[in-house]
Every structure is written in C-alpha cells, then in structure tokens.
Amino acid sequence: MRNWHWLAVAAAGALSFGVLEWRAGAQTPTGARDINPPVANCNVTPDTMPVANDPNKRVATPIDAKLLTSGQPCHQVVSTKGLVTDQLGNLQRGFDFYSWLTFIALNSPADGKTIGQGPRPGGDAATKWEALSIYRPLADVMLDKGAKPTWGTRIVPDACKPLDGPTKMIVKLGEAAWNQPFKTGPLVDQNGNYAVFDILMNQPMFDFINDHGLYSREGQQRFTQDIDFPKGNNPGTGVDGRMGASMLKVSWRVLDPVEDKALMDKFHTVDALIYFPGPPGTRTGPACVAKTLGLVGFHAGHKTKFAPQWVWSTFEHVSNAPDEKQVADKAFSPPYSFFNPNCPQCPVNTTPSDPWDPPLTLKFHSDERSQVVRTKMLPDDVIEEVAELNRGFRALLKGTVWENYMLLATQWPSDFASKVECNGAPAPTFLANSTLETYSQGRIPLASSSCMACHGNATTLGVPAKPSDFTFILEKAQCESGTCGPAVPNLAAQNPRCGFADPPK
C-alpha cells in the first residue's frame, strides 16, 4: 500500500507539478471563517523536470536566481521518479528541494525584497518570519492566565519598554528558550554565552488555536474534537492553494557587535530584547537586556495534505560545529560557535553542570563550553544528496549571510496513510539539529532525535490528554484562573486510530 500512495503523488507531481485533488472548503464548515485561506502564489517548483521525448528520464531543476523569488511551497512536490533509480532517494531529494525553497521564502526580507539584498552586512534584513504579520512567537500566543491572544499585536513587557525600538525583536525567556528538549540542558557557545531558542507559528496555526480556545488549559478541556491543524495543498483545477499550519523553532547565539564584528556579515542577525519574566519562568526578573543575536539553527514544520505527520526541515549555520568525520580527520574550519578544535579532551555533546538557569548576562556560570560534534545519523546516500543540494543553493546565495546556512535534511512520512505506523514511517528515521537537539543526536530508536517520532507523542493538557497533532505548543497553555483547579474528564476525547480516521483521497 505504501508504494501506491506515493505513486499517486508522483503521478500528480510529474504530470502537473504537484497539482493535487482537493475540495475547496473541505476544512471550512459552512458559515465559518476560513482559517486556511487561499494562497495566490504557492511555489510548485519540482526538484526535477521531465526530458522532452523521453518520459523515463528526468533532469535536475536548475538552481538559479529564479528560485530566489519563487515563493513558499504550500505542499511538497515530490516524485518516485527522479535522478536515481531508488524511489526513496528520489522522494527524499524532492523533500529536500522543498526545504530549500521554504528556507529561502521564509528568510527573504519582510519588505518584499529578494533574499540577500537587505541593507545590513551580508545583504541581511529582517525576515518574513520575524514580521508579526506573518509569524507569531509562541510566548505571544500562550499568555498568562490563558488570555485570548490577538494576531499581529506586539507585546512589549514593561521591563523592555525603556530599551524598545521599531526594529527590536522581543524574545521571552521561558525554560524552553534555553533548555533543550526533555530538559537535557542548555547550549553554551565558545564565548560562554547561552544559546537562545524561540518557537513561532503562522496565522492558520494561530487561528486554529485561537478559534478553538486552545490557548488555555480550560479551553483545551472544553474542546471535544480531535486536534487537526489545517493542511497545506497546492492549487489545482477549481482548487485553491492553501498554506496550512507552519511552525518554526530557531536557535540564536549572542554576538558582540564589537568583539564579533568580523562575524556580522556571516550570520543573519537581529537586535533582540531578551525578557526575563521572573519566577517561575526564570530565576531572575522581571528584567530585560538588549543583545545582538545571530541565527545558528532553523527548524520548519509544515502540515500538508499528503504529510499529515508534517514535513520537518532543519538548517543550521555551517560554523556551528564539525561533524564526526571532520573530527576524525582533524579537518577543521574554525572558528566554530560550539566547538573548540584545541580541546581534544573536552567531553563531546555533554550537558554542562548545574545550575542551568541563565543570569541576566546570559553568561554561563563557569568556564564550561559546549563541545558539539554533529553525529552521523543519516544514510550515506542522503548525506551525499543533501550535500549536492547545499552546494547549489549556497552558491546561489554566495556573497550574502545566507550562504553560511546548510540543510541537514528533511524528515517526511514515507507511509503517511498508515494506520499501523502512526508516525508515518519517518524518512530518514533519525534527524537532529546540532543546536536544537544537541544532546539527543544519534541512531538509537526512541532515544535519538526523530522529529516525527518525538512530536507524535505530543498531547493536549486536557484530562484525558489526547494527541495534539505533532506539536508541543499546546502544552504551554496556562490556566485561566492563574492556578489550575481540578480537571473535568473530557469523555468526548475518543481518538480515531493514528489521529486521522480516513486518509486523504
């Protein structure tokens, strides 16, 4: 069955560049507001193209300037046919190409200019995903006392107001902003600064949460349906393209504008106000500090019609850390943000010692520094395929800050409609970003990082809990009264197998 699902997608992709059957309004009850509105410019560029007069042959789509303005994909365009005879390999390359298109679209300037043509060093500029009209930070969705959030409004904590300005990005520190998944510890750069993490979502995802009251614990308890975020789909005959739910998780390192001046055209940077809300979120605060942050990691999760387990793309800065082979060969390219080549005795990928809670300086309390090495977790063919795509796209972005970012891989469901493997048989099986899953890199089932296997365990805060559609975002909801009272069992939480009773047709 697995093969036929993908062949169906492949046929659509090959014949009409991913135009997929879709009933407009299928996600919109009659009379309800459309939280997943039509998108005019879905990017439907496939990674390969057919060759004239030879239906069995395909060639790679040129990686040229046209891709810089081709827009964000609403849905993957993938095929079992491609550059190699291995169907899995062709699908993987299609997803990886989709990831690069997504990265370029989201990191293009918010003002509409082409990526890499901004006014800052390295052609940098505030990106689309940093614009509150396009993406919203999680901290501005899950508000104190479960208050209802409002799309587009900027929330400036009192402590940050004296430092605020029109270009400042506000990052609210909670534990998830400095502690890695499963509370495995902070990441400390070679200058002794904490890495900072942030989570954001697009408007269809926000609206689903907002319209269903999922921004509070009580609201999640009251919501008796299954959590089913809107899906992206490509346009087709009589069918509008729609973006669906998209969420991001990014990682930053602190850059000193003076001491790190030579790095400023190597990183995408933001002028940030780091807000310490005080207990229980942070030990210190309320307080606010101004920092220049450089982007070091970038996750994008996107729910699509033929990937209801979402598509998981992950990028990182090329100077974060060496990989295992580079370490073995001593083939270093310093400076690294999270690795010291002159410290062979430093324990690798090890959590630093307590205490972990960051002080206002964002400086770690001791001389410990994270000694990060990128662990090999991908099959050789995926590594080679991704490296080839990275060469093409990084060359396309040469001369800009964005040439310093690389795709690690894309995880996607190889059997999205399975009722047996609810996580969709993720391909590749493991995937981690060295700045966002530093301490869970590897190839050990369950223990090592797998986007879908991990997020497949995410639940609501209701009683009984129910699957939250591959996002932990709902677990950040607060109680409306400030303190949570006794929960009322939600007897209507009857989950269909794998969270979707009927696969898309």
Next chain:
Amino acid sequence: MTDFTRRKMLGATVGTMAGAVAAAGSIEPALADDAVDLDLFVKVSVALTGVAEAKLAPTVDPIKVKLVYFKQAKSDPGFAGLMDIVHNAQSPAAAAQSIMTSADPGIKFLGRSIILAWYLGAWYPPQVLNRPPPSKPVPPDKIISDTAYTQGWTWSIAQSHPMGYSDLRFGHWSDPPLPLDTLIKA
C-alpha cells in the same frame, strides 16, 4: 505458477535495485548478484513468515531491515545451499517448503533462523536450533541490531508493540488492537 528463476528475477530487479545498492552504505549488497539474491531472499521470507512483502520490505522503505537480515543470513555456511533452492524453485512458497523439509540440517535450520530473525529481531544460529533434546529455551546468539529489535514481527502479530518503543499514537492502549490482517497483509 510463477516462474521464479534467477534469470527472470535478474532482469526484473537489477534495474530497480541498482540505485539502492550504490547508495546505501556498508550494509548494502555490493554487487548486482547480491541485489538479485536480496530480492529472492525477501520473497522467500514472505513465504516463510506469512507477512506480506509490502509490509516486510516496502518499496519505499527508510528502515531497510531486510538488508540487516540478509547480511546476517548470508554469513551462515548454509546460505549458499538455501539460495540454490530459492533460485531453482517454481515459487517462493515451493522454495519455503523445500527449505523447511530439507534433508540438509544446515539449510533446514537456517530457514528457521531466518523466520526467527524476522519475528524476534534476534539471531538463533542454525547449529544451536539443531541441538538434540532435552531442549531448553534456546538463547539467541544476539539481538541483530537495535533496529531489528523494534522491527520484530512478533510484536505486530501479537497486536502489540515492542517494550519501550511504539509507533502507535498516545492513548492507543484504550482502544482495541488493530485487526491482525491490517498489520500483516498488504
């Protein structure tokens, strides 16, 4: 009856397998002949286990546990004889029947080892399985790999999941198990 000969299989499989063979790293078969043998190994495994090929070794298969079992079985001295039977049989079912009733214990018990590998993710050497009674529970030589452990078919056939690992969704324990046919048939 399907003609199951090596020659037919060669033409049908070399083309589709070449990419995987070239691409997949150290656990992949290195030669085209291995690719043919791998495909035949999967087909006879289907007959030996009763699990559909689409489940046992999907075409789009990121896990590729078949390669792990193939490599393990190939390391046994009886493998060449077992594959001779497979190559010359009229069908996978006929091959499986010949293996399980072979007069050669090295082949007969290798067939059992292969079944146990697919079911339990563990390798029970044919020589150990062939020990005379009084029989005690036979300890496996090894768990073939961490992947093999999670992919053992005994879990699905028991309509359950491995201890410490599950691809089922949160709350599945409150639902009736999936029908067996859903788990093992295409």
